[in-house]
Structures are given as C-alpha cells and as structure tokens.
Amino acid sequence: MTGEFIAPRADRILVTGSSGFIGAKVVEILLEYGFSNLRCFVRPSSRLDRLEIALRRFSAEGCVELVTGDLLSPDDCAKAAAGTSVIYHLAAGFDKSFAGAFMNSALSTRNLLDAFLQRGQAKRFVNVSSFAVYSNRTLKRGAPLDETSPLEDAPQERYDAYAFGKLKQEEVVHEYGRTRGLPYVILRPGAVFGPGKKNLSGRVGIDTFGFFIQVGGSNVLPLTFVDNCAEAIVLGGLVPGVDGEVFNVVDDELLTSTQFLKAYKRQVKPFFSVRVPYPVAYGLCTLWEAYSRRSQGQLPPAFNRRRCAAEWKGNRFSNQKLREKLGWRPRIGMNEAMALFLAQFAPRAS
Amino acid sequence: MVRVAIVGCGKVADQHVQAIRRISDGHVVAACDREPLMARQLAERFRILRSFEDVGEMLRATSPDVVHITTPPQSHYALGLQCLEAGSHVYLEKPFTVTAAEAESLIEAAQRRGLRLTAGHNHQFTPEMLEMRRLVEQGFLGGRPVHLESYWSYDLGDMSYVGPLLGNRHHWIRQLPGQLLHNNISHGIARLAEFLDSEPTELSASAQQSAQLRNLGGEDVMDELRVLLRDKSGTTAAFCFSTQIKPGLNRFQIWGPVNSIAVDLMSGSVIKHRGRSYRSYLTFLVPPLTSAREHLVNAKRNAANIVRRRMYQDSGMKELIHRFYQSICGRCPPPIPYRDIVLTARIMDSIFALIHADAKREAIDA
Numbered sequence: 001m002t003g004e005f006i007a008p009r010a011d012r013i014l015v016t017g018s019s020g021f022i023g024a025k026v027v028e029i030l031l032e033y034g035f036s037n038l039r040c041f042v043r044p045s046s047r048l049d050r051l052e053i054a055l056r057r058f059s060a061e062g063c064v065e066l067v068t069g070d071l072l073s074p075d076d077c078a079k080a081a082a083g084t085s086v087i088y089h090l091a092a093g094f095d096k097s098f099a100g101a102f103m104n105s106a107l108s109t110r111n112l113l114d115a116f117l118q119r120g121q122a123k124r125f126v127n128v129s130s131f132a133v134y135s136n137r138t139l140k141r142g143a144p145l146d147e148t149s150p151l152e153d154a155p156q157e158r159y160d161a162y163a164f165g166k167l168k169q170e171e172v173v174h175e176y177g178r179t180r181g182l183p184y185v186i187l188r189p190g191a192v193f194g195p196g197k198k199n200l201s202g203r204v205g206i207d208t209f210g211f212f213i214q215v216g217g218s219n220v221l222p223l224t225f226v227d228n229c230a231e232a233i234v235l236g237g238l239v240p241g242v243d244g245e246v247f248n249v250v251d252d253e254l255l256t257s258t259q260f261l262k263a264y265k266r267q268v269k270p271f272f273s274v275r276v277p278y279p280v281a282y283g284l285c286t287l288w289e290a291y292s293r294r295s296q297g298q299l300p301p302a303f304n305r306r307r308c309a310a311e312w313k314g315n316r317f318s319n320q321k322l323r324e325k326l327g328w329r330p331r332i333g334m335n336e337a338m339a340l341f342l343a344q345f346a347p348r349a350s
Numbered sequence: 351m352v353r354v355a356i357v358g359c360g361k362v363a364d365q366h367v368q369a370i371r372r373i374s375d376g377h378v379v380a381a382c383d384r385e386p387l388m389a390r391q392l393a394e395r396f397r398i399l400r401s402f403e404d405v406g407e408m409l410r411a412t413s414p415d416v417v418h419i420t421t422p423p424q425s426h427y428a429l430g431l432q433c434l435e436a437g438s439h440v441y442l443e444k445p446f447t448v449t450a451a452e453a454e455s456l457i458e459a460a461q462r463r464g465l466r467l468t469a470g471h472n473h474q475f476t477p478e479m480l481e482m483r484r485l486v487e488q489g490f491l492g493g494r495p496v497h498l499e500s501y502w503s504y505d506l507g508d509m510s511y512v513g514p515l516l517g518n519r520h521h522w523i524r525q526l527p528g529q530l531l532h533n534n535i536s537h538g539i540a541r542l543a544e545f546l547d548s549e550p551t552e553l554s555a556s557a558q559q560s561a562q563l564r565n566l567g568g569e570d571v572m573d574e575l576r577v578l579l580r581d582k583s584g585t586t587a588a589f590c591f592s593t594q595i596k597p598g599l600n601r602f603q604i605w606g607p608v609n610s611i612a613v614d615l616m617s618g619s620v621i622k623h624r625g626r627s628y629r630s631y632l633t634f635l636v637p638p639l640t641s642a643r644e645h646l647v648n649a650k651r652n653a654a655n656i657v658r659r660r661m662y663q664d665s666g667m668k669e670l671i672h673r674f675y676q677s678i679c680g681r682c683p684p685p686i687p688y689r690d691i692v693l694t695a696r697i698m699d700s701i702f703a704l705i706h707a708d709a710k711r712e713a714i715d716a
Contacts, residue, residue: 043513043514043517044516044517044518044567045509045513045514045516045517045566045567070514070517070518073518095361097361097364098364098391098395099359099360099361099363099364099388099391099392100360100361102387102388102391103360103388106387106391107385107387107388110387156395164395168391294659295659296371296372296659296662297368297372297662298656298659298660298661298662300663
C-alpha cells in the first residue's frame with residue numbers, strides 16, 4: 001500500500017487487546033509501517049509474551065507505552081484514549097454467558113468510544129468484529145457471503161454469546177457514527193490462523209463427543225493468516241476515504257474443510273474422525289433444537305440450525321472490497337501460511 | 351400470576367429468568383440495572399416489556415410482587431430494604447448480605463411489613479438434596495445428626511471468572527471481607543447451618559492461597575479454606591472449600607447415630623449407608639454390593655428424570671423459586687427458614703474474622 005494515510009507517523013495510536021493473537025501482530029505491523037508512538041492497552045491478567053516479542057523485534061520496548069486496565073472502567077478508558085488519533089479496538093470478550101459477552105464487548109466499546117470522543121483527537125476508530133455476526137440462513141450453499149449479507153437477527157437462538165457480543169458492539173459503533181459523528185471502520189475477520197494458535201477452527205468440525213466429527217467437507221473455510229489479517233486491520237485505520245465502511249477479511253486461495261483437516265492430520269497427528277455430510281448434520285441439529293425447546297432447555301440448544309448454517313453450510317467468500325478500497329494484498333500466500341501454521345507443531349515421531 | 355422484576359442484569363440474571371420461565375406461576379415484567387445497556391440487553395433477549403436504570407422508578411412504575419436482586423452483595427442490603435419498603439417480596443442472590451447484622455435487619459424489616467425474603471441457596475433444592483431431607487425427616491439417621499461434612503470446590507481454570515477479579519483490586523469480589531471465599535462458600539455453609547441447632551460453640555478456620563492462584567497473580571486472595579465447628583448439642587461439622595481438589599467436589603454427608611447419607615451434587619446421587627454389620631468375610635462383599643445397588647438406583651432415577659424432562663442444570667433454582675412464590679401466595683412457609691439464613695451469615699462472619707486475625711498475626715510475626 002502506498003500513498004497518504006489519515007494520520008502522520010508521529011500520531012499517538014492506541015491498540016486494545018494488544019497482547020492477543022492478532023493484537024500483537026497489529027502492533028508489529030504498525031511499527032513496521034513506522035508508527036512508533038503507540039499505546040498498548042492490556043488487562044492486568046494478560047500474558048505479555050507475544051507483545052514483548054513484537055516490541056523486541058523492532059527494538060520498541062522503550063518508546064511504546066504499555067497501559068494496564070479494564071475497559072469496563074471509564075477512568076481506565078480515559079487514560080487509554082487520551083491524546084490518541086486512531087484506536088484499533090481488538091480487545092474481545094470470550095465469556096460464555098450472553099451478559100458477560102455483552103459487557104466485555106458492547107459496554108467496554110461504549111466506554112472506549114466516550115473516552116475517545118472526549119479525550120482523543122478522533123481520526124478513526126477501527127472496530128475489529130468477526131464473521132460470527134453474519135447469518136447465512138437465507139443464502140444458498142455455495143452462494144457468495146459478502147459485506148452486504150444479512151446479519152444474525154437471533155443470536156440467542158443460535159446460542160452464540162460471542163456473536164451476540166460482537167453484533168451489539170457493532171451496533172454501538174454504528175450508533176456513535178450516526179449520532180456523534182464518530183469516524184469508524186469495521187473489519188470482520190474470518191477464521192484467523194497462524195503460529196501461536198493451535199486449535200482447529202470450529203468451522204472444520206467438533207470434538208464435543210470425545211472424538212472429532214467433521215461436518216461437511218467441501219465447504220470453503222473463510223481463512224485469514226494472522227499477518228494478512230493484521231495488515232488489513234492496520235490499513236483499515238489509516239487509509240483515507242473509507243469512514244463508515246465494513247470489510248470482510250479473508251485470504252486468497254481458500255481451502256476446503258477437508259483440505260485443511262488432511263493437512264493438519266498429516267503434519268500434526270493422525271486421529272480418528274467421522275465425516276458427517278452437511279444435510280445430515282442440519283437434520284440432527286434440527287432434532288436437537290426441537291428437543292431443547294420441548295424440554296425447556298434441559299438440553300441446551302448448543303446445536304441448532306442457525307449455528308449449523310453459520311459454521312458449516314459452505315459459502316463463497318471474497319476480499320474484493322478489501323483489495324479495492326484499502327489496497328490490501330495478502331503478504332503471505334496460502335501455501336506458505338499453511339506451512340507456517342503447521343510448523344509450530346512438533347514433527348511426528350517416526 | 352406472580353409479577354417479577356430483576357434488579358442486576360449480569361450473568362446470574364439469565365439463570366433467574368430462565369428458571370422463572372420454567373414455572374407456571376411467574377412472569378418477568380421488568381429488568382433493571384444502573385447500566386441501562388445491561389438492562390436493555392436482558393429485556394431484549396427475554397422479551398421483557400420494560401427496562402429501567404433506577405430501582406425506585408422501576409418499583410413505582412411496575413409495582414412488582416417479587417424482586418430478584420442479582421447485584422453484587424454490597425448492594426443487597428440497601429436494595430433489599432428499598433424493595434421491601436415499596437411492598438415487594440425479595441429474593442436475594444447469595445451471599446444474602448455482606449454481614450449477619452445486615453441479614454438480621456433485613457429479615458426484621460420484611461417481618462414488620464408481612465413480606466417474604468429468601469436467599470439464593472438454590473443448591474439446597476436440587477432433587478438429591480430434597481431426597482436427603484426427606485430421608486432425614488423420616489428418621490433415617492436414627493437420631494440427631496452426629497457429624498456433617500460439606501465440600502465445595504471451584505475450578506480456577508475458568509479465567510472468565512477469576513481473571514477480572516485478580517486483575518483489579520477494586521473488583522467487587524475483592525472488596526468483600528472474605529473476597530473469593532465470601533462469594534463462593536455460602537452454598538456449602540448453608541447445608542451445615544440447616545442441621546446445626548444453634549450458633550457454633552466452637553469454630554476454627556484456616557485459609558491459605560494455592561500455588562496455582564499465586565502463579566496467576568492472586569496477591570492477597572485466599573482460595574483454600576478448612577473449617578471445623580461444634581454446636582451446643584455436640585453435633586460437629588467440617589467444611590472444605592478448595593480450588594485444587596480434583597475431580598471437583600460438591601458434596602454433603604450427614605452421619606446419624608444409626609445410618610448416614612452421602613449426597614453428591616455433581617452426579618445427582620444420594621447414597622444411603624446403613625449401620626449394619628456382617629459376619630466374617632461378608633463384610634467385604636455385602637457393603638460394596640449394597641453400595642453398587644444404591645448407585646444403580648440413582649442412575650435409574652436420573653435417567654427417568656431426564657426422560658421426563660425434569661432434570662435441569664439449574665433445577666435447584668427452579669424449585670427454590672417455585673417454593674418461594676408458593677410461600678408468597680400464603681400456601682407454605684418461606685422455603686429457607688430465616689434462622690438458617692442468619693446462621694449461615696453468622697458462621698461466615700466468624701470464619702472471615704478468624705482468617706483476618708490469622709493474617710494480621712502472620713503480618714506482625716513477619
């Protein structure tokens with residue numbers, strides 16, 4: 001990406017969730033772009049290993065400010081947002097309860113936005129959301145899912161507290177954009193993978209019942225390698241003329257669920273898995289959901305039609321808007337990305 | 351139909367609304383939280399018609415029959431009193447209040463107004479605890495309880511709970527006299543209080559921090575507690591709270607002069623131990639077989655409850671709420687005797703006083 005950014009390199013930039021899997025990479029790429037006046041916001045209980053590695057790589061331990069706090073505290077938000085012109089908001093709540101997810105997503109975002117508008121010099125707020133906010137219930141299998149696709153309108157029925165939190169977080173950002181003139185951009189990464197994250201995406205299948213069940217197989221995964229994803233987020237905060245826009249973040253040459261699982265088994269460990277075709281999985285989820293409703297939640301509706309569709313239906317994904325409006329190109333191709341992801345696992349004993 | 355309001359729309363509020371929906375005699379009419387977004391999200395998800403950020407306004411506008419208070423315990427006393435003064439019955443989440451003095455004062459206020467109160471000791475009302483109580487009432491123990499044991503464990507692996515409180519000295523749990531213990535032990539203590547005849551004449555308590563919590567940055571938070579008590583009649587009791595015991599424990603055992611009962615709330619089972627002796631090697635054969643039969647009976651009962659759709663993760667809360675609403679309608683006494691609520695609070699006060707005294711002594715010694 002060449003050309004002017006909305007913020008000069010001397011501007012104070014805040015990154016929340018900066019010690020996380022994507023956040024630390026965002027910090028690294030900002031430093032690489034020459035933005036060194038960074039403020040990294042972390043929870044007191046956060047492990048800082050990833051962030052420290054990123055800072056050491058650019059010898060930036062001295063110039064990057066580390067702020068510890070809780071985004072549910074307006075005072076901590078004021079401390080974090082003071083004097084900043086761009087905020088990358090990556091801090092995410094992974095609470096299993098709906099109220100907890102709401103608190104850690106929507107409420108903390110509201111606090112941060114209030115502080116940004118009062119104490120910052122707001123040029124842009126980058127809200128990092130998720131593909132989880134989409135509903136593909138009305139889309140056919142294989143149909144394209146893009147930024148104009150419908151959002152989930154019943155996250156409670158999907159039994160997905162994370163999606164609920166992210167949806168509400170987006171609502172808060174949109175509202176502040178509409179009513180308070182907040183300049184913002186929303187990025188919705190797909191399934192982010194890379195070294196440092198070892199678990200298989202739930203979009204491949206589940207291991208709830210003691211063995212791995214692969215759902216579908218030919219469904220394309222909305223993968224994005226962590227470096228590529230982080231660069232898209234960084235550009236979202238800097239490229240002019242995109243205020244109010246939403247961007248999906250997925251890489252090129254996406255793999256199917258079967259391709260991903262095969263590569264994983266080959267490199268990491270062979271394990272027993274059962275493949276359940278999508279229509280069968282959908283039927284089972286329908287039954288599960290019906291029993292859950294009939295029994296008034298004796299069996300929680302963990303498997304339901306909405307979740308089944310969202311995770312395993314199989315749609316096509318595009319990064320066209322990201323390329324056109326942000327000038328983003330994946331810095332690491334899918335083959336190399338997979339090699340880097342798989343390299344983190346110790347080689348199998350022969 | 352009992353008209354219900356929820357004050358405090360955090361995580362626990364969801365459990366309350368779901369439990370109320372499972373009984374036929376309750377209807378949630380209002381959600382209230384001083385953070386309006388929290389009140390709105392609960393109202394939106396459960397299609398509750400009205401949401402409020404001010405309790406006074408909510409009480410005036412909706413005049414609920416019952417208010418469920420699911421806020422941090424520091425606000426229980428003031429909110430409870432406010433709701434009672436407005437003429438509503440009150441269900442207070444555990445711990446009932448911060449101190450026993452507050453509990454007594456609140457109960458007195460309710461009695462003065464002819465209103466009902468209950469504490470969120472929902473684990474007392476799980477099917478297996480109800481079965482244990484039925485056996486005790488039928489005289490299975492063969493006399494007064496001789497000894498009681500209560501175990502309660504908590505898994506520190508769930509960082510969504512301990513993470514925020516360890517990272518923030520001002521977290522409401524850190525502000526409680528017993529910190530993490532204060533928010534967790536009331537269920538386990540309430541079981542003992544039910545069978546003790548008076549305030550303990552002897553009580554010793556010892557608390558420490560586990561290595562795991564220390565590694566997580568636990569500062570001054572204690573997560574291992576052992577308590578020994580004796581009441582006037584000589585019944586003894588032991589309580590153990592642990593974050594380290596694996597597999598996790600949620601267990602109550604009561605020994606009488608003839609028989610004893612063990613309740614495992616994790617597996618939903620009640621095991622009866624009969625004080626019978628067997629000749630010779632039969633001692634090694636019959637009791638294990640009897641015990642196996644007991645376990646089978648429990649498995650069969652649980653399977654039947656699942657098929658009949660009676661087994662919920664929060665079945666204790668559903669039962670407690672149902673009984674509380676019945677008592678409001680004048681059909682029965684409050685599900686938890688006020689004496690038990692106060693005794694639970696007093697025992698907790700004594701435990702934390704002892705722990706603080708120990709900590710002070712250690713600090714002076716150091």
